[in-house]
Amino acid sequence: MSRYTTLAISEPNELRFGLAPKPLTTRHGMQIGGGTVYPELNFTLPPILVNAQTMPEIQRHYRQIITGALQRAVELECHGLVVEFETLPPMTENPVWGVDLAKILVDAMGEANAKHGLKSVLRMTPNDTREMERPPRMRTGQLWEAMLKTFEGAAAAGAELLSIESVGGKEVHDEALMIGDVRQVIFALCVMGTRDMRFLWTELGQIAQRHGVHCAGDTACGFGNTAMVMAEQRMIPRVFAAVVRAISAVRTLACYECGSVGPGKDCGYENPILKAITGFPMAMEGKTAACAHLSPLGNIAAATCDTWSNESVQNIKLLGGMAPTCYLEQLIYDCRLMNEALADGRDAALMYRNWMVRSDAARDPQAFVLTPENSIAIARSIVCAPNDFAAGKAAALTAISLLREGQRAGAVKIAAREQPWLDTMEEAVGSLPTTESEFINQMMGVVDTTKFVARDYGLAG
Amino acid sequence: MNEKELLTKAVENGNRNDAQCLTRVLLEQGLAPLEIVEQALMPAMAVVGEKFKTGEIFVPEMLIAARAMKEAMVLLEPLMTKAGIKPKYTAVIGTVQGDLHDIGKNLVAMMWKGANFGVVDLGVNVPPDRFVAAVKEHNPHLIGLSALLTTTMPAMRTTVAAVRQAGFTSVKILIGGAPISEEFAREIGADGYSPDAGSAVDGAKKLLAN
Numbered sequence: 001m002s003r004y005t006t007l008a009i010s011e012p013n014e015l016r017f018g019l020a021p022k023p024l025t026t027r028h029g030m031q032i033g034g035g036t037v038y039p040e041l042n043f044t045l046p047p048i049l050v051n052a053q054t055m056p057e058i059q060r061h062y063r064q065i066i067t068g069a070l071q072r073a074v075e076l077e078c079h080g081l082v083v084e085f086e087t088l089p090p091m092t093e094n095p096v097w098g099v100d101l102a103k104i105l106v107d108a109m110g111e112a113n114a115k116h117g118l119k120s121v122l123r124m125t126p127n128d129t130r131e132m133e134r135p136p137r138m139r140t141g142q143l144w145e146a147m148l149k150t151f152e153g154a155a156a157a158g159a160e161l162l163s164i165e166s167v168g169g170k171e172v173h174d175e176a177l178m179i180g181d182v183r184q185v186i187f188a189l190c191v192m193g194t195r196d197m198r199f200l201w202t203e204l205g206q207i208a209q210r211h212g213v214h215c216a217g218d219t220a221c222g223f224g225n226t227a228m229v230m231a232e233q234r235m236i237p238r239v240f241a242a243v244v245r246a247i248s249a250v251r252t253l254a255c256y257e258c259g260s261v262g263p264g265k266d267c268g269y270e271n272p273i274l275k276a277i278t279g280f281p282m283a284m285e286g287k288t289a290a291c292a293h294l295s296p297l298g299n300i301a302a303a304t305c306d307t308w309s310n311e312s313v314q315n316i317k318l319l320g321g322m323a324p325t326c327y328l329e330q331l332i333y334d335c336r337l338m339n340e341a342l343a344d345g346r347d348a349a350l351m352y353r354n355w356m357v358r359s360d361a362a363r364d365p366q367a368f369v370l371t372p373e374n375s376i377a378i379a380r381s382i383v384c385a386p387n388d389f390a391a392g393k394a395a396a397l398t399a400i401s402l403l404r405e406g407q408r409a410g411a412v413k414i415a416a417r418e419q420p421w422l423d424t425m426e427e428a429v430g431s432l433p434t435t436e437s438e439f440i441n442q443m444m445g446v447v448d449t450t451k452f453v454a455r456d457y458g459l460a461g
Numbered sequence: 462m463n464e465k466e467l468l469t470k471a472v473e474n475g476n477r478n479d480a481q482c483l484t485r486v487l488l489e490q491g492l493a494p495l496e497i498v499e500q501a502l503m504p505a506m507a508v509v510g511e512k513f514k515t516g517e518i519f520v521p522e523m524l525i526a527a528r529a530m531k532e533a534m535v536l537l538e539p540l541m542t543k544a545g546i547k548p549k550y551t552a553v554i555g556t557v558q559g560d561l562h563d564i565g566k567n568l569v570a571m572m573w574k575g576a577n578f579g580v581v582d583l584g585v586n587v588p589p590d591r592f593v594a595a596v597k598e599h600n601p602h603l604i605g606l607s608a609l610l611t612t613t614m615p616a617m618r619t620t621v622a623a624v625r626q627a628g629f630t631s632v633k634i635l636i637g638g639a640p641i642s643e644e645f646a647r648e649i650g651a652d653g654y655s656p657d658a659g660s661a662v663d664g665a666k667k668l669l670a671n
Contacts, residue, residue: 047614047640050559088612089559131561132586174564178571180521226564233657235520235568293639314611314640417517 008279012372021279028119030080033281039331040082040309043324050090068325070112080119099153106158124159126150138456155211168196171452190392197254215260219268220248237418242365246399249273266309276379281306296364299356368412389436472505475525484533548579554605555583557616562609568658589623608638618649
């Protein structure tokens, strides 16, 4: 494990779509982050029970999804395609089911490559089923073993990118969001979350190494995106969700410290910050993922993406065809436009990037903290900190300060009722102890310790 | 302002110490626990709920008020239990089998508690027979079912069927979650659908009034 102490991208104009300082080349020869933005298609099942009886029908769904998608990709002369298979919990609990479905996808992708020269790569994202037990057992047990088997089997079957939406720290973070406690957010993300990520991604690294595949990356989906959705529903302030996003980058960074190489997971809206730190390519999702959830980040998310995703869509019939095929078409057209801008040279790509940034940034604090300039400022605060706890504090204070300055300059709109929250958060972070050990001692007396197994996080119970 | 009004204000402002002190004073003055709940605490939570509905405050601020109310209830609940007084409504809530998402469910439980419902939270990944057992044990007026995955929607159908087949035909069932719709609620025989946690109190009250 190595800690990032410098930035891979320190100039805002270098933080842009399609180009990453450390691109990733796949077996089919796609160079992700090497000057082309690729579509990344994600999908799920319509309402159906997942069990042994329904497995033949489920396999038919996955065959239908991949056949339709690949055919459309060929017709639209797609340069290359990332397919993400995010399993459903029973498919991770029963690794054979998940792995068989992965094989269906890999076989079809291989056939499309052989017949039509279509380049593609499979990202395998088993669920983090550890949380099915409460309190979750993070490092042992049947659920943990089955999850690893799913990774192992999928990697052996040809899934080249390994990802997960890991949940370490969520036991505490959900409550932190509900009560609006930024101290508890930092504890969940930068103490519990990073500890779990280091353990988990070290294990996944060994699987990747055994099969010659890549650890792609993780996401703070269950953290930052939960905050984003709650802010969309006016349950928590948008400024709070924006600060959570900044802090969440510290947690997600841990997977890259343990050997992940990107593309980072699509729903990690913290990815611009991570691209600046690591230089690895990143998947992003925005306007074309409205089929899965709403967000205030529709355009700005694309500004720094290397693959462009739809997050998830049910395999149902729309007027244009099956929904995954329709969404792939939208992604392909989005990518064509970005790739055309890239082909026209740096200035054209920057102009298009800036339009995407400016069309969102002023309208929502969550978009504002993700402008290239602000992402780099937050990234810098993280790499300058000596440890995860200090990095979480620094990211929070930087985000708060950027929001204040942005509001003063008229660069971002912050609702009057949200403004006191900046003071509250600043005071809370400012009052935190200096050392991580003091912080842990303090927080273990604050959080509900019955919700997690402290020793699974390397913490004294 | 008299002590009752002061208690209402204390809860509205989330002042836990004052809430408990004033409750003690009112009890010493001889006010019945139920009167304190109905005339001081409930009006406070109604104001807080209204402020949330109109976007004046957020969930964390509402929770601060709910915690102040809880401080008062620490003194009141034992007395009410002793006198055989129960909350007007009891609800059982859980995320259905196969689904691990619980923040939406937690928010609804919190909203219902704020409205003085007695809430039994069964957690996540709850199989139908556990819902049935909880209904037998607590005899609730209302069941809340939550699901976030399309593939756990069938578990909602199974749960509704299990409750009805067990003979609990009058208990109201309210469902919610990202893939859920009004149409789906009707299709599986649920009594209602809540599009988000914020409308769960009104949705429940509407159902229970029928």
